[in-house]
Amino acid sequence: xxxxxxxxxxxxxxxxxxxxxxxxxxxxxxxxxxxxxxxxxxxxxxxxxxxxxxxxxxxxxxxxxxxxxxxxxxxxxxxxxxxxxxxxxxxxxxxxxxxxxxxxxxxxxxxxxxxxxxxxxxxxxxxxxxxxxxxxxxxxxxxxxxxxxxxxxxxxxxxxxxxxxxxxxxxxxxxxxxxxxxxxxxxxxxxxxxxxxxxxxxxxxxxxxxxxxxxxxxxxxxxxxxxxxxxxxxxxxxxxxxxxxxxxxxxxxxxxxxxxxxxxxxxxxxxxxxxxxxxxxxxxxxxxxxxxxxxxxxxxxxxxxxxxxxxxxxxxxxxxxxxxxxxxxxxxxxxxxxxxxxxxxxxxxxxxxxxxxxxxxxxxxxxxxxxxxxxxxxxxxxxxxxxxxxxxxxxxxxxxxxxxxxxxxxxxxxxxxxxxxxxxxxxxxxxxxxxxxxxxxxxxxxxxxxxxxxxxxxxxxxxxxxxxxxxxxxxxxxxxxxxxxxxxxxxxxxxxxxxxxxxxxxxxxxxxxxxxxxxxxxxxxxxxxxxxxxxxxxxxxxxxxxxxxxxxxxxxxxxxxxxxxxxxxxxxxxxxxxxxxxxxxxxxxxxxxxxxxxxxxxxxxxxxxxxxxxxxxxxxxxxxxxxxxxxxxxxxxxxxxxxxxxxxxxxxxxxxxxxxxxxxxxxxxxxxxxxxxxxxxxxxxxxxxxxxxxxxxxxxxxxxxxxxxxxxxxxxxxxxxxxxxxxxxxxxxxxxxxxxxxxxxxxxxxxxxxxxxxxxxxxxxxxxxxxxxxxxxxxxxxxxxxxxxxxxxxxxxxxxxxxxxxxxxxxxxxxxxxxxxxxxxxxxxxxxxxxxxxxxxxxxxxxxxxxxxxxxxxxxxxxxxxxxxxxxxxxxxxxxxxx
Numbered sequence: 001x002x003x004x005x006x007x008x009x010x011x012x013x014x015x016x017x018x019x020x021x022x023x024x025x026x027x028x029x030x031x032x033x034x035x036x037x038x039x040x041x042x043x044x045x046x047x048x049x050x051x052x053x054x055x056x057x058x059x060x061x062x063x064x065x066x067x068x069x070x071x072x073x074x075x076x077x078x079x080x081x082x083x084x085x086x087x088x089x090x091x092x093x094x095x096x097x098x099x100x101x102x103x104x105x106x107x108x109x110x111x112x113x114x115x116x117x118x119x120x121x122x123x124x125x126x127x128x129x130x131x132x133x134x135x136x137x138x139x140x141x142x143x144x145x146x147x148x149x150x151x152x153x154x155x156x157x158x159x160x161x162x163x164x165x166x167x168x169x170x171x172x173x174x175x176x177x178x179x180x181x182x183x184x185x186x187x188x189x190x191x192x193x194x195x196x197x198x199x200x201x202x203x204x205x206x207x208x209x210x211x212x213x214x215x216x217x218x219x220x221x222x223x224x225x226x227x228x229x230x231x232x233x234x235x236x237x238x239x240x241x242x243x244x245x246x247x248x249x250x251x252x253x254x255x256x257x258x259x260x261x262x263x264x265x266x267x268x269x270x271x272x273x274x275x276x277x278x279x280x281x282x283x284x285x286x287x288x289x290x291x292x293x294x295x296x297x298x299x300x301x302x303x304x305x306x307x308x309x310x311x312x313x314x315x316x317x318x319x320x321x322x323x324x325x326x327x328x329x330x331x332x333x334x335x336x337x338x339x340x341x342x343x344x345x346x347x348x349x350x351x352x353x354x355x356x357x358x359x360x361x362x363x364x365x366x367x368x369x370x371x372x373x374x375x376x377x378x379x380x381x382x383x384x385x386x387x388x389x390x391x392x393x394x395x396x397x398x399x400x401x402x403x404x405x406x407x408x409x410x411x412x413x414x415x416x417x418x419x420x421x422x423x424x425x426x427x428x429x430x431x432x433x434x435x436x437x438x439x440x441x442x443x444x445x446x447x448x449x450x451x452x453x454x455x456x457x458x459x460x461x462x463x464x465x466x467x468x469x470x471x472x473x474x475x476x477x478x479x480x481x482x483x484x485x486x487x488x489x490x491x492x493x494x495x496x497x498x499x500x501x502x503x504x505x506x507x508x509x510x511x512x513x514x515x516x517x518x519x520x521x522x523x524x525x526x527x528x529x530x531x532x533x534x535x536x537x538x539x540x541x542x543x544x545x546x547x548x549x550x551x552x553x554x555x556x557x558x559x560x561x562x563x564x565x566x567x568x569x570x571x572x573x574x575x576x577x578x579x580x581x582x583x584x585x586x587x588x589x590x591x592x593x594x595x596x597x598x599x600x601x602x603x604x605x606x607x608x609x610x611x612x613x614x615x616x617x618x619x620x621x622x623x624x625x626x627x628x629x630x631x632x633x634x635x636x637x638x639x640x641x642x643x644x645x646x647x648x649x650x651x652x653x654x655x656x657x658x659x660x661x662x663x664x665x666x667x668x669x670x671x672x673x674x675x676x677x678x679x680x681x682x683x684x685x686x687x688x689x690x691x692x693x694x695x696x697x698x699x700x701x702x703x704x705x706x707x708x709x710x711x712x713x714x715x716x717x718x719x720x721x722x723x724x725x726x727x728x729x730x731x732x733x734x735x736x737x738x739x740x741x742x743x744x745x746x747x748x749x750x751x752x753x754x755x756x757x758x759x760x761x762x763x764x765x766x767x768x769x770x771x772x773x774x775x776x777x778x779x780x781x782x783x784x785x786x787x788x789x790x791x792x793x794x795x796x797x798x799x800x801x802x803x804x805x806x807x808x809x810x811x812x813x814x815x816x817x818x819x820x821x822x823x824x825x826x827x828x829x830x831x832x833x834x835x836x837x838x839x840x841x842x843x844x845x846x847x848x849x850x851x852x853x854x855x856x857x858x859x860x861x862x863x864x865x866x867x868x869x870x871x872x873x874x875x876x877x878x879x880x881x882x883x
Contacts, residue, residue: 001082001098003048004075009037011187015045021183022046022122022154026146027171030158032187034284034326035333038158039063039126040070046156047082047098052121056101059132061087062256062263062281067126068092068101069264070287088423089480090260104134108141109423112373115145122154127284128167129159129322131357131385133303137367140382141374143170157182160284160326170383192332194294198345207297207342208235212242214295214340215275219249222338224292225274227282229327231299231316233257233455236277243275254278254288257455259475283326287333294331294339296324302355303362304612305392315612321351357386364388365426368396369405369412373420377410402638403430418491422484428452431567436488439559445484446470447563449477454609454623460597462560462608462625560625564606565635571607572632572639573624574664582618583607586632586639586662591619602626606635632661644671646678648686652745653679676740683742688728694748695735701754706789707773708760713792714813715772718762734759772813780806780870787819793835797822800831800848801859804870807838823848826856841866 006012011032022028032038039056047054058064068085075082084093085101093100102110104125111117123142128135139157146153157167164184171182199217201210211228218226230236236253243251254266254276266276269289276288280300300323304315319327324341331337341348359367367388371379377397379388400406403426405416412420419429428448435444447466450456456477457465469477565572570587581593583605591610593599599621609623633640639662646655655674659666687694697705711719720726731739738751761769773794776784781802788795794812800823803809809819823832823840831848834840841864849861862868 001047003044006041006044006074007037009035009041010189011037011041014185014187015041018042018156018185019045019049021185022156023049025183026152027155027182028157029164029167029171029182029184030156030187031160031164031184032158033160033189033191034329035191035287036187036189038187039067040074042156042158043099043101043124044071044074046122046124046154050121053097053119054099054122054124055107055117055120056099056124056126057104057107057135057138058101058126059104059130059135060256060281061090061103062254062258063127063284063286064101064103065090065260065263066267066286068099071099071101089476089483104132104138105423108134108138108370109420111138111141111145112370112420116149117145117153120153122156125155125157127160128157129354130284131355131359133358133362133364133367136357136359136385137370139170140379140384141370143383144374144381166385170385191329192334192336194328194332194337194339196328196339196341198341198343198348200344201342207299208238208242210342211235211239211295211297214342215239215243216246218293218295218338218340219246219273219275222293224335224337225270225276225288225290226293226295227288227291227330228275228277228295228297229282230277230279230297231301232279232314235297235299236279239277246275248272250274252276254282256281257453257476280323282330283323288330289334291330291333292335292337294328294337296327296339296341298324298341298343300355303358305361305363317356318351320353320355321348322354324348324351359384359386359388364392364396365399368393368400369416369420369426372397372400372406372410372412372416375412377406377412400426403427405430421491422487424448424452424484427567431563432484432488434566435559435563436492438562441488441492442481442485443559444563445481445488446477447559448484448567449480450560451564451567451608451623452480453477457623460594460621460623461599462564462606462623464598465623466560560608561606561627561631562635564608564625565627565631568606568608569636569639570662571610572627572636572661572664573605573607575603583621584664585610586636586664588663589619590617591621593621593624597621599624599626604628604632606631629666632664633666636661640666644674644678646671646674646682648682648689651686651690653682653686653743655679655682679743680739683739683748684731686745686748687731692724692727692753694745695751695753695756696749697753701752701757703775703786703789704754704757707769707775708757710789710794710817711769711773711813714817718765720760720762722757722760774812777810777819779803781872782870783872791820793817793820795820795822797824797830799824799826799828799872800852800865801826802870802872803837804862804865804868806870807841807866809837825852826859838866 018028018030030038030042043054043056056067058067064085064087068079068083071083072079072081077083079085080092080094081096083099083101084097085091086093086106087103088106125135125139128139142155146155155171157171159167168181168184172180199210199214211230215226215228228239230239233255236255240251240253250270250272252266252274254263255278267286267288274290276282276291282288298319299316300319301314301316328339331339368377371377376382378393397406397410400416401408403419405413405419405426407413415433418433419426422429422432424432428451431451432444432448435447446469450462450466450469456469456474458468459465571585573583573585573591576582576584576590581600583591583593585591585607591607599605604627605621605624606627607621607624610619610621612619640659642657642659644655645658646653655671656668657671658668705722708719708722712721727734735756738756742748742751773789774787776786777796778784779798779802783802785796785798788797794817796819798821803821803823809821811818818835820833820835821837822830823834825831831852832840832844834844845865849863852859853861
């Protein structure tokens, strides 16, 4: 292939060095910022010096199409001749094509079906620094293929940021010597200075209003176009509405869900000034001409999974410092520029340095399916930039086994291979495979495409959205429906529909052997057809009882609810209470309908899309269809269980036989003769929830517990701990006999806690209980006064006259604890507290004596109580203590 005259971009002088290095070493890393020409000039140079095809992998469809268009323009040709592209649902490639630009996900699928990549001389992995899940997987699979089947395959990884060290190690042999690392080539861009200003939000200002304010500032400050970065399509549409009044300025959206023509419009210079409202697609790979200013919202939408609530999807997060720098740099591509950042300057230092790799945070079911197709379900043996988290990958394999995509040994089944070939998330692939048998291939495909891209809906009512799409037939929806319909029909015609796959049959994982043929273990077979057959539906088969009268699948409600339930059976949901907008999903998560939803009267919903609602326990429903209990039972028979539930509820033991669909109660009735072990567990639960106060605690029982606690704290073993936590953790030891007979709250109220507690007494040490911690103590007057062990130090509350003559009170616990005396007046009022009685008689008593003599003149109050005999009662003359 002869190279055309190439534009004078910074990478052009390095093209020969890049091609020679890649030819010599087979692998290389190219570090070059946006605008240097690495995406378009490098593939052309590689193709000129190679006999095979050059495949360029881009992280986004929009970037793939734009890169192919730019290279074709440089060749003076149309796309599909020397340069072509292939993205999901759209391919322009011809017999003469030498350079093919594809998405990372599509190349993964191609590699699965052709691990040798026959006819491909080199693969360029563009924008590796973005760390998308498909791109990380593709890198790992390519390196694995290159280490065995295709050692001659050349691989060039490009990055706009300096992430070269780890890439160089991965692309090399992975050994320590420097010679084993892939060579790193750097190209420096021609950049113009970019002035950066910060524009914090005003009080209560939404991000769209803040961005619109920054755009107006930019238009008034600089000449040229303004490129705006927003997290998603919703924010783009709302911001566009706020800028509708701009005079002489075109407001142009740019995101991956736009039709190709609309995307091309944003990437061409306009006749008037433009404000281009873009998602992260414009951060790299794409050149938006004419831009002199950037407005950065500081937000990005990334894939996240919430394992606790069972919700996955897109979350809005702050951008990293590296991304913010890259976004600002777009203003200085063609001339000096200006960037406005919609956050305070001091917050910039708190941004994370780099974006979080998607593999660490995303839902991994699709990745797990691809790994199983590759023959390594747990990903071992592959060279990863960041290995997938073990917990997330294990959870994904559990889902795949439930879908029949993996067998019990986690090997790919023919059904799993068919799901992978559809190029959809495995849940959607399951819905398409099984739903086509019930409502027809086209009707199933229509709803699956809507679930895959819920931005097509415009409403939370999936059935209404489906009816609208069938009427309006937007191009991107129609194209994908046609693709899936053809694919599922082809799959059907290539199988023997009356010969279901035997359970446990394994697919040949070395190549794409086998197609779908049935469910995994425990499920019925599925016959996929382009028409509709509803005869002979087996009980429990997904969708049984749903009728479709034509290729559009009959009722939109039936189709929508059925397909959603097949894809997400654990998202079947039932209203929590009459009139409530909150629903409980079978998976146990609560979700809420937005105000004004047309689904508000539904008792049951099949929830297609629910997102995490920051700051709230419930999720928020974005797309759902009206369902009913029959659908729930038919679409999710594996979630229906009948159990005897005996639990503590409302202050007592409640026994019921409950039928549930996951977390949703379908029916319940009283259980008159529950199993005794379940009752005992419920009683234990009641004690755990409401505490030991459910038992009868007499004064003696409380005193015993306090004495044991004192000895445990003072002496330790063998005296047991008797605090709440310890007693609740050891109920069987001290309360076992009572638990075996108690059936309700009133039974516990009759239990003498003191009797039960004595089972914890340690023998033979227990024989010294009254010696070490006596319940009562004899004082000099002859009274036996109860000791209070409830405080940290044992307390003896006694009238002061009853301890006359006492100078050295006895100690407790073999002399390890002193008694704290609370000395009382004749009216039982406290007059002094002391643990050193001898010192008190000398120092504290004179003041106390003066006060007592004034209030109780009929009593004797000696000057030196240590020499006087103790007494009880009222007035009597104190006498000297006998010698």
